[in-house]
Amino acid sequence: METNETLLDLECIDCGETVDAETAAARCPECGGILDPVYDYDAIDLDRETLASRPRDSMWRYEELLPFARERAVTTNEGATPLVDCGGLAAELGVERVLFKDEGRNPTGSIRDREAAVAVTAAAEAGVDDVALPAAGDAGQAVTAYAGRADLEAHVYLPSRASHTTKSMVNVHGGEMTVVGGRFPDAAGAYEEALAEHDGWEPLSAFDTPYRHEGAKTILFELLEDLEWTTPDAVVVPAGDGVALAGLYKAGTELLELGLIDEIPPLYAAQAEGCAPIVEAFDVDAEAHEPIDHPDTICGEIEIPDPAGGALVLEALRATDGGAVATDDDAILEAGIAVAKGEGLEMAPSAAAAASGTWELGERGTFDGDETVVVLNTGAGNKESDVLRSHLMGKGI
Structure with missing residues (x-):
């Protein structure tokens, strides 16, 4: 995985364990806690004037504070919203x-497009073929869209109550959709069972990816x-x-x-x-x-x-x-x-x-x-x- 040069490592917010940022990781290998990207702020030379000189075209104008360089990002110019x-x-x-x-x-x-852009970029950089997540709705649509752009297979678990629009667009973007009766916890349960059966799936559920x-x-x-x-x-x-x-x-x-x-x-x-x-x-x-x-x-x-x-x-x-x-x-x-x-x-x-x-x-x-x-x-x-x-x-x- 080729990360941004300003990214130092991933740090567990619970136990402080550090993980090499160039290693694909979901949760802390020591305690299962949430991993958080840590940057070398002393090496980041970013001021208001520099930012003002850049085009306001996407969230990647802040690439020094993101895990991946703009040129490697899976992006559809998300961000720069009014x-x-x-x-x-x-x-x-x-x-x-x-x-x-x-x-x-x-x-x-x-908002999920911003999240999906970074998370799917990480998955693509890690060389995986499949990403998966449970979603209440929007995150499933966004991840499927970006996975398609990165030529990855997306497996999305949605509760039956998710909107018709979301379900439709998961299909349109080419995702494998599983609709689970009930509410979000039911979809999350089905996702966990499927994840245990597929070693190659990269989890992109909330906070199961650091990105x-x-x-x-x-x-x-x-x-x-x-x-x-x-x-x-x-x-x-x-x-x-x-x-x-x-x-x-x-x-x-x-x-x-x-x-x-x-x-x-x-x-x-x-x-x-x-x-x-x-x-x-x-x-x-x-x-x-x-x-x-x-x-x-x-x-x-x-x-x-x-x-x-x-x-x-x-x-x-x-x-x-x-x-x-x-x-x-x-x-x-x-x-x-x-x-x-x-x-x-x-x-x-x-x-x-x-x-x-x-x-x-x-x-x-x-x-x-x-x-x-x-x-x-x-x-x-x-x-x-x-x-x-x-x-x-x-x-x-």
């Missing part, structure tokens, strides 16, 4: 600015650069498996290390009340979450009852003086519809948890009135437009 100013929503919320980081503009319509959160972290690079390196007062993120929030927090620590920012913006996790393990743990000041026994929310993308990155997310929220918030399904769907109607931005239901959560934070008195609030739209509304439309029909609209 930060959209929403004045009407700011006035309604009573703050200075509300900005939406619109990840729905990525090639397959979600998905590396793609997600580029979101914070972009939004801070778009804000001319002014730190927003809150970044609200839908939280399922925890990849996005773990990536954003890591990005903040790296920008601090390089002297590009003075502080990491407060990070907030938004979940649905029917499946809110991170919110529940945060509220009682626990270091780790308790799995949800009976998850129940229409927001399938974030209905992850036992998130692999739960502890990382809790650390990120507390270290940045952020927080966690949960709202019910009706409020989430209403928020998605309000954003579409008022600002023309389309959010998938699970993504709309961030909008609903932002409004709940406002009602709790979190904001004073002069804040800049960033809402992360993790997926395009047309992935589950039927859910939003059904909500309207239920109201007689």
Whole structure:
């Protein structure tokens, strides 16, 4: 595996064990913990002027802080998504600015394209032929798309409740799809059984590869650069498996290390009340979450009852003086519809948890009135437009 020259090794976040970065690795060989890429920050000469001189064409403009050089990347120019100013929503919320980081503009319509680009590049560099993962939806579509581009076979395990659009596009991209009755844990169980039977499959499930959160972290690079390196007062993120929030927090620590920012913006996790393990743990000041026994929310993308990155997310929220918030399904769907109607931005239901959560934070008195609030739209509304439309029909609209 040929890695970027700035990448030193992979380090276990639990026991500190290091693994050669040029060795294909999923979890820590000593304790099974999550592996995290570590860079030689002293060797990285990156300043604001250098970044400003580069074309804003994809997330690979930050290649010094990614595991692989741009020239070796499996990419469809993911990233470089817009930060959209929403004045009407700011006035309604009573703050200075509300900005939406619109990840729905990525090639397959979600944040997962950033994750897939780095993870599939790692698999291709490792010389494997097959990649596999369980997914609530979007990650399966994204990995299948990038695997096809890299001429790899993708094996995706989806719960039956995954959207029709996602299932269709996994097929269209040439993936081998297994639809499992039930919810995400059922799909994950079937995936684990299949993985045990296929030694050659490279696992790309959340945090079973060290590289998905590396793609997600580029979101914070972009939004801070778009804000001319002014730190927003809150970044609200839908939280399922925890990849996005773990990536954003890591990005903040790296920008601090390089002297590009003075502080990491407060990070907030938004979940649905029917499946809110991170919110529940945060509220009682626990270091780790308790799995949800009976998850129940229409927001399938974030209905992850036992998130692999739960502890990382809790650390990120507390270290940045952020927080966690949960709202019910009706409020989430209403928020998605309000954003579409008022600002023309389309959010998938699970993504709309961030909008609903932002409004709940406002009602709790979190904001004073002069804040800049960033809402992360993790997926395009047309992935589950039927859910939003059904909500309207239920109201007689």
